[in-house]
Structure formats: C-alpha cells, structure tokens
Amino acid sequence: MSTDHLRHHPQSRVVELDIEGMTCASCVNRVEKKLGKLDGVEASVNLPLESAHVTVPAGITDQQIVDTVNETGYKATVRLPRYPSQSASPGTDALDVPPASGDVGGMRQHASKRGTSEHAEHVSDGAAPGDNLQQGGAEGAAPGDHMTHGGAAAQLRPRLILAAVLTIPVLAVSMVPALQFPNWGWVAGALALPVVSWAAWPFHRAAAVNARHLASTMDTLVSIGVAAAYLFSVWQLAADPRMTEHPAMEGMESGGLYFEVAAVVTTFLLLGRFLEANAKQKAGDALRALLNLGAKDATILHHGVEHMVPADQLRVGDVVVVRPGEKIATDGEVIDGISAVDASLLTGESVPLEVEPGSKVTGATINTSGRLLVRATRVGSETTLAQMARLVSQAQTGKAPIARLADRISAVFVPIVLALAVLTFALWLAFSGPVIEPAELRAAFTAAVTVLVIACPCALGLATPVGLLTGTGRGAQLGILIKGPQVLEDTRTVDTILLDKTGTVTTGKLAVGNTLAFDGYEGKDVQRLAGAVEAASEHPIAHAIAAAAGEAQTGHDDGGRLPAVEHFRSAPGGGVVGTTEGHVILAGRTAWLTENGVRPSGAQLEALADAEATGATAIWVAVDGTPAGIISLRDTVKPGSADAVAKLKKLGLRPILLTGDNAAVATQVAAAVGISPDDVYAGVLPAGKVDAVRRLQAGGAIVAMAGDGVNDAAALAQADLGIAMGSGTDVAIEAADLTVMGNDLGQVAQAIELSRRTLAIIKTNLFWAFFYNAIGIPVAALGLLNPMIAGAAMAASSVLVVANSLRLRSFGK
Template sequence: MSTEQLLDQAGRRVVDLEIEGMTCASCVGRVERKLGKLDGVEATVNLPLESARVTVPAAITDAEITATVAAAGYKATIRPARDTRAAEPTAPPAGDGVAPGSAAARLRPRLFVAAALTVPVFAISMIPALQFPNWGWVAAALALPVVAWAAWPFHRAAAANARHGASTMDTLVSIGVIAAYAFSVGQLLADPRLTEHPAMEGPGSGSLYFEVASVVTTFLLLGRYLEAGAKRRAGDALRALLSLGAKDATVLRHGREEKVPAGQLLVGDLMVVRPGEKIATDGVVLDGSSAVDASLVTGESVPVEVGPDSQVIGATINTSGRLLVRATRVGSETTLAQMGRLVSAAQTGKAPIARLADRISAVFVPVVLAVAALTFGAWFLAAGPAAGPDGVRAAFTAAVAVLVIACPCALGLATPVGLLTGTGRGAQLGILIKGPQVLEDTRTVDTILLDKTGTVTTGRLAVDGIQGFGAYGEAEVLSLAGAVENASEHPIARAIAASALSAGPRDGGSGSLPAVVDFRSAPGGGVQGTVRGRLVTAGRLGWLEQNGIAPTAGQLEVLDAAERSGATAIWLAVDGKPAGIISLRDTLKPGSAAAISRLRSLGLRPILVTGDNAAVAAQVAAAVGIAPEDVFAGVLPEGKVEAVRKLQSGGATVAMAGDGVNDAAALAQADLGIAMGSGTDVAIEAADLTVMGSDLGQVAQAIELSRRTLATIKTNLFWAFFYNAVGIPVAALGLLNPMIAGAAMAASSVLVVANSLRLRSFGK
C-alpha cells in the first residue's frame, strides 16, 4: 500500500516520514510548526521513533513535505507503508546489543575517543601531583579532539539550527563546550606562564576549563549512547510483532503441493499447514482439525481448537493436525499488518499530557540562553572590578553550568518513550491501543458496559433441551428445526442445525438434513420455509405471532419455565400450529467472573447489556457477580447506544466492551470503546482499545496497562520538570560545577528511559 492509498475521512493523504537530526523536544516543536505552516497540513512528530505522521491535502507533494522539513534544519525521507508480505525477522544485533548503522553504533566511536582522552585531561587538571611543566598546553591538545570531533554532532545540529534562526538543546551544549575550551585557550595565550610550573598554586591554573569541556562532552555522549540503545529496546516489541509472519507457505495448486514465499500468496490460495508450522496468512479452514497456538498474536496461552469453517490468523502456529486453509487476506490486509499499523499509529501520536511539555519546550532554549547571560552578568557585577580573574571565573562557571544543566532532553523523551514502551508491551500481550489519547480516557472511566454474547459468554449456543407438543417427538422437532435453520447464518440457527446433524443420519439415512424451499428470514425474528411439503416456522414468540400462530396457555408455561432457567427458547411451528420448543444455552467464558472482580478492583462499575430476555440476563449476571440492577436485557442494537447515552447523561464516564457489528455504534458512542479481537472488523475499527484474544480478563489487563503507561509518563514528566526547575536555579547560584551538571543532565535522560522500560515487565 502506498502513502497515496492511506486517506483520512476528508480525503487527505497520510504520509509517514523518517526524520534525521532531532535531539530534543525543541526540535520536535520546530518540525511541527514548520509543517503546520503549509496550508491544510497537520503533523505529529515522535522523537524516540525519529518519525512523523503528516496529514496533507492531495495537492501537496512529497517533495514539498521533505523540503519543508529540510528548511527547518533536518533531513526527511518518505517511509514506505509496511507490508507484512515482505516482513522477515530482524537480524539480532551484534554481541554488544548495538545494531550496525543504528544511532548507538554511530555514537560509539565518538564516545570511546572522548572517554580515552578525557581521563588524562581530567587527571592532570584536577590532581596537582600529576601536573608537569606546561601541562595546560598538553590538556588543550588532548581536549581538542574531544571538543571538535567527539562533540561534532552537537556542533553540527547547533549550526544547522542557527542557520534557520532557531535553537535547541544542542545549541546549549555546543555553546557551553566551545565557551569552556575557548576561554581556557584564551587564558593560556594571555599568560603563557600560567602552567609553566607543575602543581602551581594561585588563581592562574584555576581559570582553565579543559576538563569541563571534555567531561561534559563525554557525559553527554554517554547519555545519548545509553538513550539510543534504550529507545531501540523500547521499540523491540513492535519490530518483533512485525517479524512474526511466516516466510514461506505450502500451497496446493493443480493437485500438487509447492512452496512459495509468503509474499506471493493471493486471496483464494489453498495452503497446507502441517503440525508445527506457522499459518502464513489469515484464512478459513476447509479441511482438517487441530489446536492453533495464537499466543504470539492474541496473548492467550491456551491453544484454540479449529476445524472446517474456523477462521485462523496468520503468524499463529498449528500444533497438531494437518490443515487445509483458504487464504482470505494477504499482505497489508492481514490481522498482523493491521495490528502493526494500529501500534505504530499509537506510538506516533501525541497524548494530551504531552502538550504542556511541547509548549514549554518551544520557548525553553531561548529562555535558558537569556538566563545564562543574566547569570554571567549578575556574577560579574556582584564581584566587581576588584575581583579580577576570580570574578570572571566564577561568572563563567555559573553561566556554563546553567547552559549544561538546562538541556531539555528528559522533557522531550518523557512522553514518547513511555508511550512507545507501553504500546509495544501491549502488542506482545495482544492489546492494541489505538491512540495516545486513550491513556487519558482509561484514567477517567468509572463504568463499563459489557455485551453478554461473545464478551462475557462464549457466544456459542448449544441445544440444551427439546420439548415436543402433541404428536411431535423430540427427534422430529429437532430434524424439522435443523432443516429450516440450516439455511440461516444466525448463531442460534447454526447451533440448532449443528445439533440436528450430529444427532444422526436424517432423510433416509443420508446424514444430511431435509431440503428447505421458499426460505425467508427476519433479522431478530426467525425463519420460515417448506420442508417435505410442510410449512415450518421457527423463531421467538413475536415471530410466531407475526405469522398468526397462537400458542396455548400450557405451551406458554413450558416457554416460561425454560426462560426462567436461563435458557434461550426457540419455537417450532408446523403448518401454523406449535410443534415444540428448543432450549439453548450460551456458556460462560472461563474467567469471566474473575475478570468482573478485577474490573471492580479498578474502580469500574460493570453493567451487562444483552438482547436476550431478562431471565437469561439475570442468570448470567448472577454467575459472574453483576448486581441485578446493573442488567439491561432485551436491548436491540440501537438500544445499546441509548444505554451508553443514558449512563453518560447520568454523569458516568462509560467504557463499552463488545465484539459484533451490532456493538460498533455503542463502541463509538462510549467514552472508551473496547473491542474483543475475536469480533468483527467494524467493531475493532470503532473501538479505542482492542484485545486480540477472547478472554474478558484481557479487557481488565488492557485498562491496567493503559493506566500504568499513563502513570509512567506522568512520573517521567514530573522528574523532567523537577530536574530543570531545581537544576537551573542551583547552577545560576554558582552551586553546581559544569562537570556535575553534564553528568546530571545525561543521567536525567537515561533515568526517564529506564523508568519507561519498566513497562516491559508488565504482566509477567
């Protein structure tokens, strides 16, 4: 799929960019503002992913977009849309964990050179016993490669920004390092005798800052190096997700098996999947039965039993029997590709909580430069002319410390790295967070509306009892009902037809059901058709009444007893007269009760909503621990939307969990829509959160993960703000050595990333 095919509802293109050269939140703000000046363009830039998602009118070309980013001082390239047909597992990085060509690999030689030269510079500058005649010139020579080559990424970025009249954290670092080195060289040139004698006492040698320039550069490079590696680990989950797909597939063509690359599969291809092999793409089982391990995609640990007509997902593993699968989705349309797009879009987005950091970062660097200048001036004036070199030294030290401590690295990383790690971990657990704003929504939700069928229960009905009336026995009632229901796709109809088929050979021992002619059906009502010359009607009581069929009082009592027991009762009438009642039951999902309890512990009020009758709903609610007053029964699809609105009008913040087409409108209406991944595409599209498994416990886990991710982001932002709020005044007061400031600045970025990486252990 090309970028031109990715369109939003207004018909605008959605383009993904890879951006080189960004280092902090100020860079992010500059790129977003530049792109935003283009007419009709909206851009969201992600710092740790070094990417941007840009929505542009059709009239704006890719060249205009990349040129605009270049005008901001950065390099942009159009990222091709992901297609899992070509996805192969990413090769593991080298033994040290650094991938060739990565940011960490590019920084490593500069870091090693800086560290190797900084150690002797620091030693001879700070330890009098190691000093020798004219040691200052040696320190200057050793520090020069550090300041010029090792710190080049900072200088290059600062220069590029300066050409465009802007400043970023690199500006602060570059100015601080160059100022420390240039000031020191100036001192040596002004007084060549400054370090003429070893261990020389007095004000002279204390005016040299070669060790400051070297140590600050080394610490900042170390911070960038560790940060780059940590950011890569934060994105590992998405890379692992996209590399799950099978590389090859065995297809059946012209009666022969042949192996082809998974990327060459077409819709309709017949795939042979043997035990232990991955299913190459989404499809439907035509022949065979097996247990499929879907844990890598859905997060469920228990293999799922599949057979003819079962849907299977690409990248899942066939554990036992041989399967013949017809491909229904390939390439970018597969479930795996959709998961990748959802996770990637969420990581590229921007949470509302990040807006405060963006606003501050936009003006942060210019303010810091002004504070550094004021700090120098204030210290110099306070010392007075009599202070001489000591006054200049104190003023210079404080100003450089302000420049170094103020770098807003941690501020720019606080939100996106937390989001990157949280959504990546969610993908591993089968939880897809559609967008970063969802994190805010999960915090405020206090009520959760649960669709019964397919969410709380399995949604797979089975015949539980048969009651024949008059001359009709159980076997004949089931046979006639199975014949007419076999023409319908409704779950109740499929359950009755399956039960009739499994009851034994029918229609002369052929093993098939009697044929039906003149078939018709009514959604939510029932079916009708002619079987063996008799008009057979099956459905709810209202359907019988619509067709002029009136049950007796005794027959209604049988219906009432069946429904009171929690069963779903279906009438069968033959030639206009009731012939029997078939009772079906929907079984609870194992763990639904525990999931309801878990939702309560999260502060949510669970409410059950279903189209079934009140007796069935009450029985299910009692089994899972939902209060009787929190049950909405007999609700039609449009009624689910009204139920959400009613709760919202009462002041509740509502989450809705469902899996069917009839849940889509309610999922969209709810403050937080949660789709069960075993459901329909339209339900998943309407939802904010998707759990790829069918276990209700994953819904609770999804809310827990979202809240944990939000809490991590808030912790990151607190420490980033706290660090700058405390560090700048301390540096301005002259209480902070520039070397310590550099170490603290680097440590703050690493701390924020390390705190985010704790999310990788969520759910373990």
C-alpha cells in the same frame, strides 16, 4: 491529529517520513511548525521513532514535503510502502493512483470521543497508510523502515570510547595535585581537543545547522557550553603559558582551566545519548517483534502442484498449504483439514483454537496438528497482523494532549536558557564590584557554563513519546492495541463499563446446564444415552451433550467411553436417532419427536416450556418411543469472567451487564460473575445499546463499552471509551479505541490498567523533566554547581526518563 482538512481535500494522503538529526523537543517543534506552514499540511513528528506522519493535500508533492524538512536543517526521506498497490503498474506511484470504488479509496475515520484526537486512514487503490509496516513476509527490513534506526547507538559508540579514554587522564591530572607534572595544562588541553572536537561533533554539527536557520536546540546549549569551557581555558593558557609550569600551583584550585569540564561534560552527554539510543531501540522492540511474527514464505497449491512463494506475494483466492508446526501465512478460510491453531502470539491466549472447513484463520498463527488448506481472504496490508502493526504505529506517532504542553515549552526554552546564561554571567560580574578579579571572572564564567550545560529540553522531548512507545509496544505483546494517545487520557476518567453478555462475559457456546429425567429414568442415564447418539453428530448442540456425557462417564469402569451406536441417522435442524445397548434413542426438538411418532404428555410439555422460559435451549430425549427426559443447555460463562469483573471493580469501575436475553438468564449470568442485579440491562435490542450508553452518559457517567459484534459497533463509537474484543468483527474493532485480540474479559481489565499505567509513567516523566530544570537552572546560576556535575545530571535526566518508561516492559509479567 485533526483530520478536518481531509473533508475538503478528497485526494489527501498520508506520507510517512524518516527524519535524521533530531535530538530534542525543540527539533520536533521546528519540523512540525515548518511543515504546518504549507497549505493544508498537518504533521505529527515522533522523536524516538525519528519519523513524521504527514497529512498532505493533492496539490503538494512528496518532494516538497522532503525539501521543507531539509530546509529546516534535518534530512528527510519518504518511507517506501511495504506493500505496493497490486493494481498499479510497475512504474506507477501507488499514491497517485485514483481511488477505487467502494471502501478501498475511501476514508475510514475514528474520532476519539471527546473530539481531541482523530485518526484517519486514506487508502489509495489498496495501498494503506501502514503499507510500509512489515507484515512479516519479507526478509529483513524495508529500506525506509523506521524500526531499523538503532544504528544511532553504533555510530555513537566509537565517539564515546575515545571520549572516555581521553577524559579519564584529563580529569585525573586536573583534579588530583599529586598526579600533576610541569606544564600539565598543555597536555590536558591536547588530550581534551579530540574529545571536544571529534567526539562532540554531533552536538556542534547540529548546533551549526540550526544556527544557519536562526534556530536553537538542546545541541546549541551543549555546543556553546563545551566550546566556551575549552576556548576559555585555551585563552587562559595562551595569556599565561607558564600557568601550569609548576605542579599544584597556588590558585589552580579555583579552576583556572576548564579542560576537564569540557571533556567530562562531552563524555557524560555522549554516554547519555548512547544509553538513550539503546533504550529507545528496546522500547521499539515490541513493534519490531510484532512486524516479524508473520511467515516469510508460503506454500500455495496451484493445479494440484505445490509452489513455494514469498508470503508478501500472496493474492486473495490463493490456496495455501499449511503443515503441522508451520505458520499460517495470511488471513483466510480453511477449505480442507481439521487442526488446532495456536494464536497465542497475537491474542495472548494459550489455549489453541479448533478449526475445520469453513473456519476463519489469522496470519502469523501456528498450525499445531493436522494439515490444512487455507484460501487467502486478506493479504499484504489488509491482514490482521498488518492492521495491528498499523494501529500500534499510529498510536506511537500520535500525541497526547499532555505532550503538547512540553512542545510549547520547548519552543521557547532554549532561547530563554541562552539569555539566562548571558544574564548569569553579567550579574556575577556586576556584583563583583568595580574591579573584577580573575577568580571572580572564573566564577562568573563557571556559573554561565553550568546554566548552559544543565538546562536540558531533551528529557522533556522524550517524556511522552518514549512512554507511549513502550506502553503501546508492551500492549501489542499482550494482545492489547491502544488506538491513540488520547485513549490513555480517556481510561483515567472512565467510571462505568458496559459489558455485552454474549461473547464478552460468556463464551457464546452452549453447554449442558441440567438434565430432567421422567418416570423410570435417572438423569445420568438420560445424559449417557443421549450423549451416545449425539456423539455421532457434527451439530454444536450435539457436541455439547456428548462432551457433558463423556465427562460424566469419566472414572467409570468403561474408561469414560460412551456406548457404541448403530443405525445412526440425523436430520438438519431436527435431531438424531440411533440404536445403543438395544434401545432406540431419539434426541431433538418437539417436531422431531412428533415426526418419529413420540407424543409427550401435557406435564412433560409444561416441563419443556418451563425450561425454555429460563432462556435455556431444551432438547427431548426419548427411549424406545417414550420421552425419558429433557436436557437443558445454556450459554456458558467464560472461566475468567468473574475474576475480570472483580478486577474492574478494583480499578474503580462499575460493571453493567447488557444483553438481549430475558431477565432470568441475565440475572443468572450476572450473579455468576459478581455483577449486582441492579446493574443488569436485559432484553436490550442492538439499537437499544446506544440508548443505554446515552442514558448513562446523561446521568453523568463516563462510560466504557466492551463488545465484539457488528451490533456493538454503534455503542462502541458512542461510548467515551470503546473496547473491542479481538474475536469480533472488523466493524467493531474499527469503532473501538482499545482492542483486545483475545476473548478473555480479563484482557479488558488489563488493557485499562496498562493504559492508566502508561499515562502515569508519562506524567512522572514530565514531572521529573520539569522539576529537574526548575531546580537545576537556579542552582547553577547561583554558582552552587560544578559544570561536570551538571553535565552528568543532564545526561542522567534523559536516561532516567527512558529507564522509567522501560519499566512498562515488565507489565503483566
């Protein structure tokens, strides 16, 4: 949806509507057109979600928007914000509060790279457009929550049951001569009456509402077809009351009565609508599950006393107590305690993350071991979970360019079908000759009714949104957020992917690469002694050395334990010293050795320089005042990176490694993951990342970029497809088109594959919807199709489209 008009109306806002009564693409088109006639208003209507995302300028009220939709014949209600503005007074509408300064109240805009789709958020005084989305923290659903509209299936169930119960005897007595009895036609008419009236009422009501507004939809076709079949039969019976006086009367096989057609068509269509409603509810299950991930309550610590409060009442700065097994209620920073946090529900990664004071934690993740005190840094609509839900919802509400074709066709489809039905009837009569026999009249009527019944724009209307709904929902379950429908198109054309090394291909954490021992020492001894003293330090380098030493000791008689240390001392940024096994061990940088009176030789200093030249972090180890060796540490390649690169290649992408490190380090990492040395861009500064993307684009490449840092944001925005790693910054995620909530590069390949699969499903849906109508209407007009079969086929087309989309639910399993 374009947001150009927002630039001219600084007070523009987004209004979310729930709309009842829409049944097909024609309904969607009418609502969008009607709202579009209001000055400065733009609307994107979603059929499966029964919602509308409306951008409204300051001069137009919510009530005007609602009235406009109501005038179109549907019932609209404004969806209430899930999280009201914290600064607004109780009687204030959060949407009317003037914007605050800073980012809040501003507009964050993301433009899809080829300019065909844009997403804008206009945030008024803390109320984000996705505030209505459940962040998890409230019991049940918000009053206007669009995810609770599954009641459609429940409303259709009694009508479907009645229709089925009455249709079976009508069909049996009409089609099986042996079951017929004197005057069975009147009984069939009486049994069919509740079916074509009460059971088919949703179709008749919608058709009548549309007729009042001089419009027509799929319901118009169904209503006219069913009513015509029934009334024609009643007219036939009234003209000849004794028509069915004798069972299996001669001539009846030619179809004098159509009660069974009216009843069967109604039943099939109700069944299709019922299955469709159930399936649409399933397609939205993923988003509903995402919204319900969050904690319902939180325990806050106030003046040393614990209080239980609903999670949606938390404020920034509150200190939340999180016990083992509990969900962390909101985004925050650990101020006390050490634990492991299970973030698999959000990131899709199964390995718990270690946290300690100073660590950032995300709401809806689970504390697995120790007690934590967490200071809330983001609450309500600003949490990661709420933002994820907002991204998913916006993606589901948007429209891919391919969907607009279906909208344009549906706008003229129903009037054309009505005209075709009349034309079919007239041509059949015209070719019947000057004298029209009853059988010829019945044949003409049958063909016309069949054209009405089989022509179904419903499948066209569902083809794109249900596919999008299921694909983005499954993505959310896998920790993949697709920012909008245009992204699906972009993933199809991408042929090159730039991978930022640190944090994307590698862990960004140091691990021991190799150990160089000097005269009189062995590498394993140097590592063991260094590990013993480093084990007492909290520094990340110390952790890496101690971990490597511990692993090397595994299997020894001591059970893998490192020697005990006495007289331990450390200096921030310098190194450590301690006594173990009767030896004084120093580990650290050159300055630390010099400070402690250790003087390395020229050859040893040269060995250090050689190690550092390869991009490694080199640490001295000295025993009793003599240099014993050098331990080199390097950034480690993520375990799944090599497989992910292979998968990207299989998807037809050329992976290119981008790094600020020197060429030696970059080439080593590239070789480890299977990237060609020719596809390594080393020594690239943050500003140079954008230039790298532009150079590739200038060469004709369609470029994707995967990164996680603030310094990647500009390149992510420049790329044709930006992919942010979820461990990254908000700036990177905002600039990207796809976000993977985990840290695994494999998720990037999975995200591209899911996007392509979703687009393929949507195209398949549209093909079958078009193909069905292209074949069905001519066959019906030629009289080669029974109206009952046409009704079944029409219902099946919608169910087929939805069922095809639901196949995405198994993606990645």
